[in-house]
Amino acid sequence: MKSRLSIDIAKSLLMARWRQTLVAAIGVTFSIMMFIALLGFMTGLNIMLDDLFVNRTPHVRLYNEIEQNPNQPIKNVTIYNGYYHFISSVKASNSREQIYNSAAIIHTIQKDKRVLGIAPKITTPAFFTEGSARISGVINGIDVQEENRLFHFYDYITSGSGTDLKVVPNSIVLGKVLAEELLVYIGDLVYVTTSTGEVFPLKLVGLYESGIRDYDKVQGFTSITTAQKILGKPANYVTDIQVKLNDIEQAPGVAKEYSHLFGTQAVDIQTANAEFETGSFIRTLISYVVGITLLIVAGFGIYNILNMMIYEKMDSIAILKATGFSGRDVKKIFLMIAISIGLFGGTVGLFLGYLLSLLIDAVPFKTASLPTIETYPVNYNPLFYCIGIVFSLVTTYLAGLFPAAKASKVDPVIIIRGK
């Protein structure tokens, strides 16, 4: 049978009961709308939470751990080869935390096509002196410009200026909580004691707020040259090399490769933040489950309405069959009815879902721990819209399948003779 004829008949049956059709379509519309808005909102929050860490965390970090030399002298004694060696109280052999030959490493990494950028860094424990009390913390010597380009450093400066850190010599940015504890304000001098015992006065030029209180309580940032100066180290002294890749998924492989190539430790972001991966996966899963549940409920609505429609249209089905429409034709017509409800309801749902997302996106959302966020975050991933429309079609098709099969089995003799 020509499809046009089926479409024509399906359309007429639908329009004859347009109110019912509308109710069914509204059910789908509502589910799709909620599906889009919910998923957009949930993943928006997810991405925001992930970004809190991912934006600030290098994809691969190269560093030197203080560790015992795996080649102990006993290994060189040939007669003990093949024996298991028990050695007590092995001491670390490398006193230096720096990455050897850092300039060459940086040079090599910069040539790697997979790398978006690198930022060398010096991390060193330090004491911040407040009167007679000394608060322990960490000083990060950073390449301010690269740090900002790759890890959005300026975003987290809530007062003062990030650029000053680069321009003003002997300057420091402190975590907001740390500054409060030290009772220092922008322009004040902060006294820093390094692990080697020397005291340096540094000028406070900005406050840093990451949203994680424990982190803000111990962090201080200086330029990399200032850090080298307080530590009394040469200009090639670097303890960490932070690498940001074009594709975050490549991080584990790259980390392994660099570790082997440069003979340093290398950790990838997935290993360092495994719990985050799990958390965001579970949250996404929950939103999908809720969305799909909504669609299934809508599917039952369509099933009901189609079932009712078939009882109402028994006469019409019987007459169609008597005049030569086969069971398959009738089934096709009812499936078309179901799918057109899904298509219409789904499309409107996508649109309304988008509007609802815009609405959520406009609601102010300010919290002290998230300084960069102004409104509720929403993710407008086109994938959700594709899933939404595909799923609305699949659900309505499945919902229509059973009633359509029933319609195709209607026995015209019983209907016609029953009158």
Added chain:
Amino acid sequence: MNGPVLEARHIGKRFPDQMHIPVLSDISFTVGRGEFVSVMGKSGCGKSTLLYILSTMDTDYEGELLIDGELMTGKKSGRLAEVRNEKIGFVFQFHYLLNEFTVLKNVMLPGLKLDKYSEKEIEARAMKWLDVLQIKQLATKMPNQLSGGEKQRVAIARALINDPLIIMGDEPTGNLDKKNSNIVLDIFKNLSDEFGQTLFIVTHDPDFAEHTSRIIEMEDGMIIHQKNSARR
């Protein structure tokens, strides 16, 4: 082209819950081209049951049924639907138009299903039959705006759209008043005389049967009497 339009060979039927009482037993007859046959009998004699078996809609029976020389018994439902579409036109006791479509569209539907002619041609043919049945002016109306007699005439036009081999009617005048019954009867007679249309009509109205060329009388599921009418 000269074989019988419809041939029944020893057709019998029992309902599953009353296996010992046959509804139909050993019905055999043929309908030739151009014949106007009526089946008479009291209600419950099995004449409607027979009609639905002959129409291929009821497939649960014993014996064999041939339409246009083709054996219908045991055929797949898809093929039976094609046969109904192409070779059989139906007129029921109740109008059985689709209320969702206009009169014209109702008439056109079986034609569109057959897909032998273009939509334009089908529409022209539908209008021709509506004109023959003198209801051309109703073409754009919806079925629920029509009177009973008019609906039945639309149903006849629909039955004719595919130039069927045979028109089957199940008490086509049973639900109509005398005046409309006569109109429908005149139409059938006209179709038979002028167009040589084969008709097979089940009725319990003796006046109606009087005007047909051949009467088959049934009682208790059996043919008791066949006679050629006085008309010819």
